[in-house]
Amino acid sequence: MVLFAGFDLGGTDIKAGVVNERGELLFYKYLPTPDNISDLLKSFKDLWDYFNKEFSKNIIAAGFGLPGIYNIEKKLIHQSPHLSYLDDYPIHETISEFINVPFFINNDANLAAWGEYKIGAGKNAESMVLLTIGTGVGSGIIMGGKLWQGKCGFAGELGHIIVNPEGEECECGGRGCLETEVCSTKIVDNYIKLKGRKEEFKKLTSKDVFERAKAGEKEALRAFSIAGYFLGLGLASIINFLNPEKIILGGGVMEAGDLLLKPALEEAKKRAYKKAIECCEIRKASLGNKAGIIGSALWAAENIKRVT
Numbered sequence: 001m002v003l004f005a006g007f008d009l010g011g012t013d014i015k016a017g018v019v020n021e022r023g024e025l026l027f028y029k030y031l032p033t034p035d036n037i038s039d040l041l042k043s044f045k046d047l048w049d050y051f052n053k054e055f056s057k058n059i060i061a062a063g064f065g066l067p068g069i070y071n072i073e074k075k076l077i078h079q080s081p082h083l084s085y086l087d088d089y090p091i092h093e094t095i096s097e098f099i100n101v102p103f104f105i106n107n108d109a110n111l112a113a114w115g116e117y118k119i120g121a122g123k124n125a126e127s128m129v130l131l132t133i134g135t136g137v138g139s140g141i142i143m144g145g146k147l148w149q150g151k152c153g154f155a156g157e158l159g160h161i162i163v164n165p166e167g168e169e170c171e172c173g174g175r176g177c178l179e180t181e182v183c184s185t186k187i188v189d190n191y192i193k194l195k196g197r198k199e200e201f202k203k204l205t206s207k208d209v210f211e212r213a214k215a216g217e218k219e220a221l222r223a224f225s226i227a228g229y230f231l232g233l234g235l236a237s238i239i240n241f242l243n244p245e246k247i248i249l250g251g252g253v254m255e256a257g258d259l260l261l262k263p264a265l266e267e268a269k270k271r272a273y274k275k276a277i278e279c280c281e282i283r284k285a286s287l288g289n290k291a292g293i294i295g296s297a298l299w300a301a302e303n304i305k306r307v308t
């Protein structure tokens with residue numbers, strides 16, 4: 001039995017698990033994301049030691065999906081928007097001190113895309129784009145059956161294509177990025193602005209806005225359709241630029257389904273070349289929040305073939 005370990009580091013949890021060659025998740029475990037690098041490394045080590053023991057050393061490689069701009073040549077994260085302790089830290093070198101099998105690091109959204117491509121909603125697509133819409137917008141691009149990484153590993157940051165030149169400031173340093181206009185906090189902001197009474201909505205989440213929209217409240221519906229409009233602009237750019245076979249949409253905000261998707265598709269159809277959008281299948285992701293674990297593990301499986 002040949003197995004692979006996958007680690008998916010998010011802002012809230014470390015999701016980690018063990019996957020077989022077919023991508024079936026045999027075991028997984030979540031730990032809270034630590035607020036410092038030494039505790040993070042300890043959590044990675046504890047998880048690895050546990051997996052290694054439980055699976056009798058059948059794990060032959062591991063993958064790590066880390067949030068931020070990962071340099072595949074220098075093997076470090078330059079900038080992690082929510083976990084700044086990773087910035088320029090020699091993460092590959094340090095992990096190599098406790099993991100005794102080949103391991104491979106990449107951007108978390110790239111590896112989630114790899115998971116959806118290998119066994120999820122993007123299976124068998126020659127070209128595919130994953131967008132995960134949550135507190136941010138992560139994305140990954142598969143072209144010709146390969147993860148498109150760019151020269152240094154920074155490709156696929158579609159959350160930072162500009163859809164609103166005068167929009168909100170973004171953590172990337174830009175303004176009006178797809179991420180700032182469609183993320184969960186922006187949907188709450190849209191709603192608060194439309195209601196015009198700030199103090200009552202301090203603890204509101206996008207899920208609350210979703211519930212209100214489902215109940216038919218017009219400001220809540222509008223909050224989603226504004227975000228949907230900007231998502232549509234982003235989709236049109238992606239479609240005109242890449243002509244992908246599939247665009248897969250995942251992440252917590254996609255739970256809103258048609259509230260977001262319908263206005264997005266309406267706008268995308270107005271903006272993209274008709275023939276290009278007609279041959280692009282746009283659908284929901286299928287691996288949920290396990291895409292990162294599975295993708296990281298299968299990324300290790302893919303790369304170990306080249307090493308051995």
Ligand SMILES: [Zn+2]
Nearest residue numbers: 160170172177
């Ligand atoms: Zn940005």
